[in-house]
Amino acid sequence: MLRIGVCGLGTVGQSFLRHITEHQSKIRSNVSVDFEISMIADRSIKSKKYPKNIAVTNNILDMASSSDVDIIVELVGGIDASYELLKNAINNGKHIITANKALIAEHGDELFSLAKKNNIYLGFEASVAGAIPIIKTLSNSMANEEILSLAGIINGTCNYILDQMSSYNLDFNDALDEAKKLGYAEADPTFDINGMDAAHKISILTSLVYKVASPLKHIYIEGIENITPMDMIYAKELGYCIKHLGITKKDGDFIESRVHPVLVPIDNVFSKINGVKNSILINGDKFGTSMLYGNGAGGDATASAVISDLVDAINYVSNENKTSNYSIGSIGTSSLQIKNNSDISSPFYLRIHAEDISGVMAEITNILASEEISIEAVTQHEPNDANSLIPIVMITNAVKGSLIDDAIKQIELLEHVKDKVYKIRVFKIDEK
Numbered sequence: 001m002l003r004i005g006v007c008g009l010g011t012v013g014q015s016f017l018r019h020i021t022e023h024q025s026k027i028r029s030n031v032s033v034d035f036e037i038s039m040i041a042d043r044s045i046k047s048k049k050y051p052k053n054i055a056v057t058n059n060i061l062d063m064a065s066s067s068d069v070d071i072i073v074e075l076v077g078g079i080d081a082s083y084e085l086l087k088n089a090i091n092n093g094k095h096i097i098t099a100n101k102a103l104i105a106e107h108g109d110e111l112f113s114l115a116k117k118n119n120i121y122l123g124f125e126a127s128v129a130g131a132i133p134i135i136k137t138l139s140n141s142m143a144n145e146e147i148l149s150l151a152g153i154i155n156g157t158c159n160y161i162l163d164q165m166s167s168y169n170l171d172f173n174d175a176l177d178e179a180k181k182l183g184y185a186e187a188d189p190t191f192d193i194n195g196m197d198a199a200h201k202i203s204i205l206t207s208l209v210y211k212v213a214s215p216l217k218h219i220y221i222e223g224i225e226n227i228t229p230m231d232m233i234y235a236k237e238l239g240y241c242i243k244h245l246g247i248t249k250k251d252g253d254f255i256e257s258r259v260h261p262v263l264v265p266i267d268n269v270f271s272k273i274n275g276v277k278n279s280i281l282i283n284g285d286k287f288g289t290s291m292l293y294g295n296g297a298g299g300d301a302t303a304s305a306v307i308s309d310l311v312d313a314i315n316y317v318s319n320e321n322k323t324s325n326y327s328i329g330s331i332g333t334s335s336l337q338i339k340n341n342s343d344i345s346s347p348f349y350l351r352i353h354a355e356d357i358s359g360v361m362a363e364i365t366n367i368l369a370s371e372e373i374s375i376e377a378v379t380q381h382e383p384n385d386a387n388s389l390i391p392i393v394m395i396t397n398a399v400k401g402s403l404i405d406d407a408i409k410q411i412e413l414l415e416h417v418k419d420k421v422y423k424i425r426v427f428k429i430d431e432k
Contacts, residue, residue: 003038008075015299099126123309149249156276202246220341
């Protein structure tokens, strides 16, 4: 009998316990050793509902040394306490399952190394894209592939907000408020809307695919706070929609690893991913392109991924399957570097506000021409009144980010250009 300790009894923790209770016969049919929940740890355990025949504690660190726990399921969140818990637990011979993306992105290198040294199972399927089995797909099903690129909608909150802005012409704050009302955004949604949540996830996937140490500190991160309904309208007029993507890809001796808004052609598959859904597109050297799609967040979706790891962990401990932990052993062995975002080429969307003065467009195009940047498409609307600025929107050819930045600095210095020029990368065809 293997004993399972659950740390954290929030939304995911409650869903996990419910899954264990309601589907125990199904789970047990996939393992060769019986198991039970032997301990629950939660800081506010007195206010939570839990089975009364299970030992409880309000100190999660107690579980790291408990003799009544073989496998720890960490669903606490945060970094410092969870890091201390897992590090101590691994050193004490306990196997680990975690849904903590921030922890894996920031301390995964050390925890993976420690797990390998101590022959410990460390499962983290639930840390990226909820119920979508991206970790196991990359580690097992695609183990013989060279992954050329991976791109995905990996934050449901951002996707929902952008979808609402596009579909109902809402501004950012109104769409965010709607997401909060429906429970799609946290009370403090900062990590979602500023891109950090997606950065944690793409950091994990980059390490898994390209075997580099955690690239989190080198990832280019941009959120969706500066996108306006005007951008949505103009993107649509030009044949695009706006999505927030995480992208990692091999580029010669470098790796691109970045999260930011992109203009996606309306015939691209990502344009069809709406609401809070997640979707990940993988391009391999043998199978071509494959796509995973599903619920990327929520108690049930995340608990489903945790259960998947639990089955693997039990079979690992019982010597039924020792292959499920191989992939983490090679993370950090590659010396490939992360490419600077300013050196990455793509077409760009530019939003410029200028006074309604003759010759402004010519000044802008002259600056772009001086940087060898050509215009592929442009749209310009009449001002709403005599004192309004003219919004000028254009799509450039594929150029390095540094060239666009240099051109923007010059355009912003023009006498009749007002406000900051806003740029968004265009998702390239070869990234489909």
